[in-house]
Amino acid sequence: MIKVSGLYKAINGQDILQDINLEVEDGEILVILGQSGAGKSVLLQHLMGLRKPDKGNVVISGVDITNLSERDLLRVRKNIGYLFQEGALYDFMDVYENLAFPLEEHTDLNEGQISQRIKNVLQTVGLEGVEGKYPVELSGGMRKRVALARAVILNSKILFCDEPTSGLDPIRSRDISDLIRNLSKQLQCTTVVTSHDVANSFRIADRLALIHEGRLIAVGIQGEIASSKDPFVRQFFKN
Amino acid sequence: MKHLIEYIFGFIIGLGNALFFLGEVLAHIVRGHVRIKEVLKQIYEQGIQSIVIIALTSFATGMVLALQGYLMLERFGAKEYVAHLVALSLVRELSPVFGALIFSGKAGAKMAAELGSMSVNDQVLATRTMGVDPVEFLIVPRMVAAFFVLPILVVLSEVLGIAGGYIVGISEANIPGSFYLNRTLAAVGYVDFFSGFIKTFFFAILIGWVCCYQGFKTRGGSLGVGRFTTRAVAFSYILIVLSNALLTKIILTLWG
Numbered sequence: 228m229i230k231v232s233g234l235y236k237a238i239n240g241q242d243i244l245q246d247i248n249l250e251v252e253d254g255e256i257l258v259i260l261g262q263s264g265a266g267k268s269v270l271l272q273h274l275m276g277l278r279k280p281d282k283g284n285v286v287i288s289g290v291d292i293t294n295l296s297e298r299d300l301l302r303v304r305k306n307i308g309y310l311f312q313e314g315a316l317y318d319f320m321d322v323y324e325n326l327a328f329p330l331e332e333h334t335d336l337n338e339g340q341i342s343q344r345i346k347n348v349l350q351t352v353g354l355e356g357v358e359g360k361y362p363v364e365l366s367g368g369m370r371k372r373v374a375l376a377r378a379v380i381l382n383s384k385i386l387f388c389d390e391p392t393s394g395l396d397p398i399r400s401r402d403i404s405d406l407i408r409n410l411s412k413q414l415q416c417t418t419v420v421t422s423h424d425v426a427n428s429f430r431i432a433d434r435l436a437l438i439h440e441g442r443l444i445a446v447g448i449q450g451e452i453a454s455s456k457d458p459f460v461r462q463f464f465k466n
Numbered sequence: 467m468k469h470l471i472e473y474i475f476g477f478i479i480g481l482g483n484a485l486f487f488l489g490e491v492l493a494h495i496v497r498g499h500v501r502i503k504e505v506l507k508q509i510y511e512q513g514i515q516s517i518v519i520i521a522l523t524s525f526a527t528g529m530v531l532a533l534q535g536y537l538m539l540e541r542f543g544a545k546e547y548v549a550h551l552v553a554l555s556l557v558r559e560l561s562p563v564f565g566a567l568i569f570s571g572k573a574g575a576k577m578a579a580e581l582g583s584m585s586v587n588d589q590v591l592a593t594r595t596m597g598v599d600p601v602e603f604l605i606v607p608r609m610v611a612a613f614f615v616l617p618i619l620v621v622l623s624e625v626l627g628i629a630g631g632y633i634v635g636i637s638e639a640n641i642p643g644s645f646y647l648n649r650t651l652a653a654v655g656y657v658d659f660f661s662g663f664i665k666t667f668f669f670a671i672l673i674g675w676v677c678c679y680q681g682f683k684t685r686g687g688s689l690g691v692g693r694f695t696t697r698a699v700a701f702s703y704i705l706i707v708l709s710n711a712l713l714t715k716i717i718l719t720l721w722g
Contacts, residue, residue: 275595297599305597315592319580329596377596 228253229274229385229417234283236269236441243269245441247283253384256411256418258432260425260463266441267421268312271389274419275309276300287385305333308378308416310388310407314370316362322349322373323358329381348376351413352406368399372406379410386411388420392427404430425464437463487679490601491609499602500610508611512573516619520568524561524623528630531555536639545639549649552631556624557654562662563710565620566669570702573615574677577608578698581681582691590682605682609674616670617663624662661717668713669706676702 234247243266251257261267272278273285276292284293292303316325326345330336336344349355352372362370371391378386388407392400404427411418422428428435435452437445437460445452445460453464494500535551581604584590593600628650635641680698684690 277591277594301594301597301599303597304595307595309592309595311588311592311595313588315588317589317592318583318587328598332596332598 228286228288229419230286231270231274232284232286234270234273234285235281236266236273236278237281238269243441244273244280247438247441247443249436249443249446251417251419253417254412254415256408256420256431256433257436258420258422258428258434259436259438260422260428261438262423262463265438267423267438268389270438271387271419271421275307275387276303305381306383306385308381308383308386310371310375310378310386310391312390312393314362314374316370316374316377318362321359321361322365325362325373326377326380329377333381344380348380349373351410352376353402367394368396368403371395371403375403375406375410379414379416382414384414384416386414386416386418388418390421390423392422392424400424400427401430404428407431439463483683484675484679487601487682488675491605491675491678494599494602494606495610499599499606501603501607504603504607505610508607509615511576512569512608512611512615513619515576516569516572516615517622519572520565520619520623521626523564523568524556524627525630527560527564528552528556528627528632529634531560531627532631532634533638536634540639546641546645546649548635548639548641549631549646550653552635553628553650553653554658556627556631557658558662559710559714561620561623561627562665562669563706565623566616566666566673566706567703569612569616569619569669570673570677570706571699573612574673574702575695575699577612577674578677578681578684578695579691581605581608581678582684582694585682585684586687586690600682605678608678609671612674613667613670616673617666620663620666657721661721664717665710665713668709672705672709673702676705 229251231247231249234244235242236244247270259267259270269278273280274287276285276295280293284291286292287303287307290303292300295303317328320328323345326348327341330341330344345358349357352375354369354372354376357365357369357373362373365373375391391403391407395403407418407420408431410416420428420431429449432449434446434448436443437452439459444457445455452460455461531552532548535548536545539545539547539551581590584604590600590604593603632643632646635646636643677698680694680701684694686693
């Protein structure tokens with residue numbers, strides 16, 4: 228379970244997050260929606276312990292990560308998969324090496340087992356035979372799939388995805404959205420996704436949250452959000 | 467006045483951050499967090515990157531030194547001392563300093579640009595999200611490799627520079643080859659060799675530190691990569707030249 232309580236963050240004197248309170252149940256997929264600059268990515272970085280809040284705390288699987296040292300946070304992060312907006316694959320490694328990296332770092336698997344795991348995970352994300360390719364040789368959609376494969380290769384029970392459909396055409400956006408949902412359910416992951424893509428968020432989410440100017444203004448299932456009386460919520464989902 | 471105070475504060479904070487970064491790297495090394503496979507990969511890349519240009523410039527520098535020295539010394543009837551001139555100039559000063567400058571311009575710039583590009587493309591952040599310390603994985607191997615590669619390149623530079631001088635000595639100055647070599651070996655004592663060689667370790671630390679730090683803190687997309695890489699090379703050039711003056715004074719005071 229992920230629990231965020233009273234989270235505040237200001238950057239360069241500007242309030243980015245204000246009094247964020249949020250709970251994500253085990254196995255649930257929550258999509259945080261909002262306009263660009265609303266604070267979605269900063270919130271996700273707090274969930275990962277990549278930023279320290281000015282006030283409030285973040286509890287991941289019973290561990291308050293707010294005041295952990297970087298070394299302790301590294302241990303926590305081993306159990307969390309993180310999909311970056313642009314994939315953030317190592318460009319000096321090929322696909323195989325990118326996927327093998329977390330396994331070599333955090334497991335005792337031998338070369339054969341690593342190879343088998345990579346083959347399986349690539350099959351799951353619908354990419355086979357790309358092991359020897361470098362990220363620069365892949366399309367944007369393929370890079371995202373490889374990055375998603377890297378995020379789940381350790382069978383983490385928590386998955387964070389930052390704007391997974393950004394920069395993709397509508398078909399690829401839908402494919403990656405379905406893939407995230409299917410993988411999360413298959414691996415029973417607690418998943419938090421940030422997005423500004425309303426249509427695909429509905430495909431992925433069990434529950435949705437809307438963030439506006441650093442504040443969570445609506446949280447609920449699709450029907451609850453859609454029937455909100457808040458003018459901004461109505462306008463956001465209308466568009 | 468306000469700008470000057472801001473500049474001084476900025477400089478002090480920047481220096482503090484850079485020293486903290488160096489401390490972090492050294493702490494990893496002391497604790498034995500050194501990835502041998504990555505170090506060997508970096509040694510290969512940094513060595514390959516710089517070896518040709520260092521070899522060519524050293525050979526040419528040895529030839530030029532011998533040509534100029536021979537013309538000067540011949541006026542005083544001391545042309546056989548050209549071997550001394552070439553060997554001592556190269557071993558004590560020229561090879562360590564030129565070698566470090568070239569290494570900084572090639573391997574140092576590569577380190578800064580690679581790390582800078584990784585920083586702006588979230589690859590450094592991705593390392594942290596995978597539960598791996600980016601300083602240990604990306605910085606320590608580069609700095610350790612530089613510490614070993616630069617001294618080796620400088621010794622190679624000295625040998626090739628002396629070879630360049632030797633060719634000019636026997637072909638232009640008509641000095642017998644065996645005589646030239648004997649003079650060279652007699653001229654270079656262990657103090658001469660080590661007074662230059664020791665400096666290369668300091669230069670290697672400076673280059674690795676400055677270039678890795680600038681690469682690691684790169685922000686601002688591709689423009690930022692260019693800006694921070696240029697800054698990395700400029701800072702390391704300045705530090706090499708200034709620290710050389712200081713180290714030369716210390717070494718001459720201690721060893722004569």
